Amino acid sequence: DARVTQTPRHKVTEMGQEVTMRCQPILGHNTVFWYRQTMMQGLELLAYFRNRAPLDDSGMPKDRFSAEMPDATLATLKIQPSEPRDSAVYFCASGLGQGLPYFGPGTRLTVT
């Protein structure tokens, strides 16, 4: 049963700390998305990659957020420094080409 995995599932950190979230896309999928879900904004696309190359990160605050794909089996989303307004659930999704994205279980981030 192929699925997207994300770690950690929950993260509580203090303002100013660095946070790294990891995602393992479904094997063979070459498109990876990062979404953020909050009560106020709903599901927002932060960035996405195809064949490990960033295609669009216009939804991501550039000053503190960075997204990378060190290899085809790992995507990372980093926040440095973290702020309370970054508290949200961060979802990774993967797909094949422009095919349907499949979502992971999410990382619930709380910044105090």
Next chain:
Amino acid sequence: GESVGLHLPTLSVQEGDNSIINCAYSNSASDYFIWYKQESGKGPQFIIDIRSNMDKRQGQRVTVLLNKTVKHLSLQIAATQPGDSAVYFCAETLNTDKLIFGTGTRLQVFP
């Protein structure tokens, strides 16, 4: 589990009844639409999709209707079950990878 939203519209239905969840999409040029279901503590899960050259598509117990004239999408669930309780999102895209999600509707099924 994760709280999806305190201010979501809510649809309450009795078990066994049919449910209709509505969505107004924003871009008249969008050509692909997807319905996702999100249960507490989980990521969105695909339910059914439809392309803009169709106005109806049926799956197992679910039907999606597309009205491009008024930019309206609906999800019909037949014989709603307790396991259908979740938040439902519609998403649209125009020939790109950027899925734009709606705000969601919470479906509550009571016995």
